[in-house]
Amino acid sequence: MTLFFQLIVSGLGFGAVYALGAISLTVIFNTSNVVNFASASLSSAVALLMWLALVRLHLSVVLAWLFALVAAMVIGAVVEAAFLRRVERSSLIVQIVMTLGLLVAIEGLDGALYGFNPKTLPHVIHGPSIAIGSVFLDRNDAFILGLTLVLTLVLYLVYQRTRLGLALRAVASDRDVASLMGIQTQRMVSLSWAIGVLLAGVSAILIAPSISLTPTFMENVAVFAFAAAVLGGFGSLPGALVGGLLIGVMSNLISGYLSNNLQLTFVFLMILLVLYIRPNGLFGKRVMSRQ
Amino acid sequence: MMPNPLSRLRKGHMARRGGLAVGFLAFALAPIFVGSNVTTMGILTEAVIYALVVVSLNLLVGFAGLVSIGQAGFLAVGAYAAGYSANHLHLALPLELLLSGILAGLVGFILGLPSGRLRGHYLVIITLGFGLAVPQIALEATDITNGFTGLSISNTQFGPIVMNSPRAMYYFAFVVVAISMMLILLALASKSGRAIMAVRDSEAAALAMGIPVARTKVIVFTLSAFFCGIAGDLFAHFEGLVTPADFTLALSLFFLAAVIVGGLGSVGGSIVGALVLVYVQTRSASVGGYSEFIIGAAVVVVLMLFPEGLASIPALLGRRLHLTRGVAELPGPDAVEPGEVSSIIAGADPGEHQGGVNA
Known part of the structure; x- marks a missing residue:
């Protein structure tokens, strides 16, 4: 039984990372109606910039974080303005393929710039694990979990309690009406891409020390984030958070009891099952499609 | 819109048939022109095999409007x-090819079942998960797949004929791919083929015409996977070794890029796309990242140039020259601008509009 609880607790760190990824996808999807399949390459790029700042340029930790976060927001806004805006009114398939093209191109660009050999990024927090009864929580995992919860809460409050959040939600619910109400919809979409890539970038920086850092290292992580967003119904922030933690814990249980190699398979089967039973996700609302 | 769609369709048919015949001859005679050394034959064989994969993917993306990024998974099966x-x-070789196709088709059938009910991006996520899961399952199911080491195929033999030279291997792949392409073209020209395209153009309209939309999508998935499975069989014989590391997400994305660059809904375009893909890969294989960058950027550029629909360069050129009929103009959900609606309303009832101004 201790193993069971230990697996649950040690799945929370990765779960929080998946949750951040899912929230990133949700924030972008809500305003722009685009599922950002380029997320894996964008977040890898941010983690590589962090490596550049920290390991290559020897910046202080605070400065390196600042550099990486600002870069993430700029990357998000630029990608939206330069590429996604061009296909804003195009069909869904064009938008999907655009993000997939960006995924390949950005990974290739990073590969050409940094090479594909793995790099190491240091853990943010060091120290002994925290004992909770008979199970242990890794200190770095605890930090990731805490940061994720704080970021989600802040984001949730911004969305629910501020005028900016109101504008973002208005754009999410109906872009044309929001525009008629005097909201700068374009700016809101840019902002959501900036926030989205910021969150995905943070998730990449947090998880990079646990796995090797390469231009493609977030691909597998992104699958779990997509799964988390699907579970959460692609739209709600709390849904994405719960979805991410659930996926993290369950895949860790699979890894512990069955095999490390079957995590992805399990997640794939779960998405397949969830979507087969509830095509709009576990927590998603039913939407009628016009096409 | 089109003055005489039927005659135009026939004309397109003739031109396309001509184009495919030229392509067929070009591939059949290629070893004579480009020489038959090991490297060139290898590249050509790979191109022919990839062409079948790209065409099979185009069945999904171009002809049915279903985006898949898990085609490497079918290839692996x-x-x-x-x-x-x-x-x-x-x-025996023909039986083995059939088995590969049927097994992959079965997997495609299962994967296609939920696709009838899903919106576009959910399907992409499912195929993404599928494509990444297959190599992991292959790593785990060591009894069948021999895990990390993989399975080796020592010789390719059909009756008394042993494919032991690069040129023989090329012709073996070429014959199988040519037969498969012919079957695909026949399927597309059939009633189900037209149903597939009707579903892509408008699900609501297809439904109204009595086309079973969900079943049609499952059929496309099964067909696509079947032919991709056959390509996988060829791939195994060509490489001589099958390992889980062969079937990456990058490979699936490359196939999709070839479909986009070659043109949605164009069999000839897909073949060209596969050639371009193999060319870029071999030219930049030694330098890390460049082939990915070029291929990804090509997709982005095509979309930037043609954001309205994925008619793509060859198809657009063809339409300008009246070679092919219009393909793959997929209207988005926001095809009608808000301004248009208001002008339609205003146009429909000018009296009320004027009244409003006067008041």
Whole structure:
């Protein structure tokens, strides 16, 4: 039984990372109606910039974080303005393929710039694990979990309690009406891409020390984030958070009891099952499609 | 819009048939022109095999409007079936090819079941998960796949004919791919083929015409996977070794890029796309990242140039020259601008509009 609880607790760190990824996808999807399949390459790029700042340029930790976060927001806004805006009114398939093209191109660009050999990024927090009864929580995992919860809460409050959040939600619910109400919809979409890539970038920086850092290292992580967003119904922030933690814990249980190699398979089967039973996700609302 | 769609369709048909015949001859005679050294034959063989994969993917993306980024998964199923047969079952080559196709088709059928009910991006996520899961399953199912080491295929033999030279291997792949392409073209020209395109153009309209939309999508998935499985079988014979590391997400994305660059809904374009893909890969294989960058950027550029629909360069050129009929103009959900609606309303009832101004 201790193993069971230990697996649950040690799945929370990765779960929080998946949750951040899912929230990133949700924030972008809500305003722009685009599922950002380029997320894996964008977040890898941010983690590589962090490596550049920290390991290559020897910046202080605070400065390196600042550099990486600002870069993430700029990357998000630029990608939206330069590429996604061009296909804003195009069909869904064009938008999907655009993000997939960006995924390949950005990974290739990073590969050409940094090479594909793995790099190491240091853990943010060091120290002994925290004992909770008979199970242990890794200190770095605890930090990731805490940061994720704080970021989600802040984001949730911004969305629910501020005028900016109101504008973002208005754009999410109906872009044309929001525009008629005097909201700068374009700016809101840019902002959501900036926030989205910021969150995905943070998730990449947090998880990079646990796995090797390469231009493609977030691909597998992104699958779990997509799964988390699907579970959460692609739209709600709390849904994405719960979805991410659930996926993290369950895949860790699979890894512990069955095999490390079957995590992805399990997640794939779960998405397949969830979507087969509830095509709009576990927590998603039913939407009628016009096409 | 089109003055005489029927005659235009026929004309397109003739031109396309001509184009395909020229392509067929070009591939059949290629070893004479480009020489038959090992490297060139290898590149050509790979191109022919990839062409079948890209066409099979185009069935999904171009003809049915279903985006898949898990095509390498089907390729893997076919390749492992070939490897397993070569090591354990020792089936005759045609039977083995059929087995690979059927196994992959079965997987495609299962994967296609939920696709009838899903919106576009959910389907992409499912195929993404599928494509990444297959190599992991292959790593785990060591009894069948021999895990990390993979399965090796020592010889390719059809009756008394042994494909032991690069040129023989090329012709073997060429014949199988040519037959498969012919079957695909026949399927597309059939009633189900037209149903597939009707579903792509408008699900609501297709439904109204009595086309079973969900079933049609499952059929496309099964067909696409079947032919991709056959390509996988060829891939296994060509490579001589099948390992889980062969079937990456990058490979699936490359196939999709070839579909986009070659043109949605164009069989000839897909073949060209596969050639371009193999060319870029071999030219920049030594330099890390460049082939990915070029291929990804090509997709982005095509979309930037043609954001309205994925008619793409060859198809657009063809339409300008009246060679092919219009393909793959997929209207988005926001095809009608808000301004248009208001002008339509204003136009429909000018009296009320004027009244409003006067008041």
